[in-house]
Amino acid sequence: MNTITRKTVTVAALTGAALLVTGCELPVGIETEQKGYRGLGMEQVTKRHLEARKRVDMVIPDAEPPASDAGPRAGDIYSSVEVLGDLSIAEFNRLMNAITAWVSPEQGCNYCHVPGDFADENIYTKIVSRNMLEMTKTINTEWDAHVGETGVTCYTCHMGQPVPAEIWFEDPGPRQAAGVAASRMGQNLAGPNVASTSLPNDVFSAFLADDPKDLRVTPRSTLPMGDNPHNVMDAEWGYGLMIHMSKALGANCTTCHNTNNFPDWQTSPPERVTAWHGLEMVRALNVDYLDPLQPVYPDTQLGPLGDAPKTNCATCHNGLQLPLDGANMLADYPELNRVQRREGWAPTEADAELSETQVDPDISADDFDDDAAEEAAGI
Numbered sequence: 001m002n003t004i005t006r007k008t009v010t011v012a013a014l015t016g017a018a019l020l021v022t023g024c025e026l027p028v029g030i031e032t033e034q035k036g037y038r039g040l041g042m043e044q045v046t047k048r049h050l051e052a053r054k055r056v057d058m059v060i061p062d063a064e065p066p067a068s069d070a071g072p073r074a075g076d077i078y079s080s081v082e083v084l085g086d087l088s089i090a091e092f093n094r095l096m097n098a099i100t101a102w103v104s105p106e107q108g109c110n111y112c113h114v115p116g117d118f119a120d121e122n123i124y125t126k127i128v129s130r131n132m133l134e135m136t137k138t139i140n141t142e143w144d145a146h147v148g149e150t151g152v153t154c155y156t157c158h159m160g161q162p163v164p165a166e167i168w169f170e171d172p173g174p175r176q177a178a179g180v181a182a183s184r185m186g187q188n189l190a191g192p193n194v195a196s197t198s199l200p201n202d203v204f205s206a207f208l209a210d211d212p213k214d215l216r217v218t219p220r221s222t223l224p225m226g227d228n229p230h231n232v233m234d235a236e237w238g239y240g241l242m243i244h245m246s247k248a249l250g251a252n253c254t255t256c257h258n259t260n261n262f263p264d265w266q267t268s269p270p271e272r273v274t275a276w277h278g279l280e281m282v283r284a285l286n287v288d289y290l291d292p293l294q295p296v297y298p299d300t301q302l303g304p305l306g307d308a309p310k311t312n313c314a315t316c317h318n319g320l321q322l323p324l325d326g327a328n329m330l331a332d333y334p335e336l337n338r339v340q341r342r343e344g345w346a347p348t349e350a351d352a353e354l355s356e357t358q359v360d361p362d363i364s365a366d367d368f369d370d371d372a373a374e375e376a377a378g379i
Contacts, residue, residue: 035254035269042259045252057159058324061101063332067094075342079119083130085342087335095335099129102155104162111162124296125162135289137339139281140330146277151330151337156323157315166248166314168193169303171202195247199240204312207241207279210287215241215279245275248314249321278313286310 036042067090074092075085084092096109104111112129114120121127132154140151157164171193193201200206206213214230215238246252256272258264265272294308302308316323330336 036258036260042254043252044254055320055325058318059160060155060324060327060329061098061105061160063329064094064098067091080121081342083133083339083341084335086338086340091335095333098333099154102153102160103129103158105160107162124298124301127296128293131289131293133336133339134341135285136336138289139285140337143277143281146274146281150322150326150328152316152323153329153333153336155329157311159318163301163309164311164315166312166318167309168204168208168312169309170205170305170307172304194240194243197240197243199243200237201240203237203240203244204310206237208283208286208310208312209291212283213237245313248312248319249317250319251321255321282311282313 030045033044034042035044067088069088069091071088071090073085074087074089075081077089078092081092084095087095100109100111109118112123112125114123136152136154139147144151157166159165193203207215214234242253249255253259253262254269256269256275258267258269261267290310291308294302294306297308299306
């Protein structure tokens with residue numbers, strides 16, 4: 001082997017080694033904290049470098065100066081103000097300015113209004129935004145078991161973009177051969193929903209939409225039998241959703257689980273109950289607010305199967321355990337909790353399809369015991 005050949009081989013080897021190394025995650029910026037007995041894997045892992053990346057685009061707009069609630073109501077002065085009509089003119093204009101900064105800072109007011117005629121109803125974003133405002137109020141007033149007093153605003157999900165970065169549609173999966181070759185059971189497709197693992201891919205349709213699967217991670221037997229309809233395959237679906245939650249919050253399993261006994265509620269951290277409320281909340285929002293808007297959206301805003309955009313854990317959390325690092329923007333905008341339809345308002349076809357929340361947001365940790373919790377929560 002001559003000198004040139006040896007040099008070429010050496011460079012190729014070093015290049016290959018570099019690629020292998022970059023394919024692994026370097027332990028820079030990774031912190032661990034022991035949360036339980038040694039030898040049980042009870043370590044909280046925090047990846048500071050990944051959190052830092054998520055914070056780059058998280059520039060919360062300054063709060064608008066407070067507005068007086070005195071004076072005439074917006075719905076009595078302006079035309080076609082259906083969900084904010086009971087705010088004063090000052091409060092209404094203040095909130096409109098804030099929403100523009102939260103959702104469409106580049107597009108401005110015309111993202112939800114027809115230029116020159118703000119009362120015009122012939123623009124889908126206006127109808128969608130009304131329902132989003134009602135959804136925001138519902139989160140803040142009915143789901144405090146998950147969001148606490150911090151609550152949410154439009155910026156929590158949108159972060160300055162008309163469409164939140166993290167939404168989901170029903171996933172048809174990639175095209176594949178027919179017959180026996182198609183029997184993959186939704187697996188081995190390297191989908192982004194489950195961090196490119198071989199787990200079932202469309203976990204959002206399975207758990208975060210109407211008629212959800214039971215989220216049972218620990219089956220009692222390999223095959224379904226007797227009064228136990230769950231099997232190992234059900235566990236794989238559950239693990240797929242857990243991987244999504246871990247990635248969405250930038251958190252590992254010990255955030256919500258005791259690794260000495262994953263199914264046990266009584267020895268789990270309190271975050272597990274908070275997470276359970278979060279899953280129930282996300283499902284309720286998709287069923288009651290987001291999916292019914294499908295007839296309102298143009299085809300360009302629908303998924304490959306024609307469904308409306310929906311939310312999951314990442315929509316709010318965006319890789320952080322506390323959305324926006326726990327910033328309490330709601331405290332500056334109490335008007336968001338006064339959203340309501342004005343009396344005498346006639347709903348559109350999409351609005352008429354919205355139903356009331358069917359889940360109980362008042363369940364607490366005291367309501368859980370081992371077997372009852374598994375049956376009630378399916379976790």
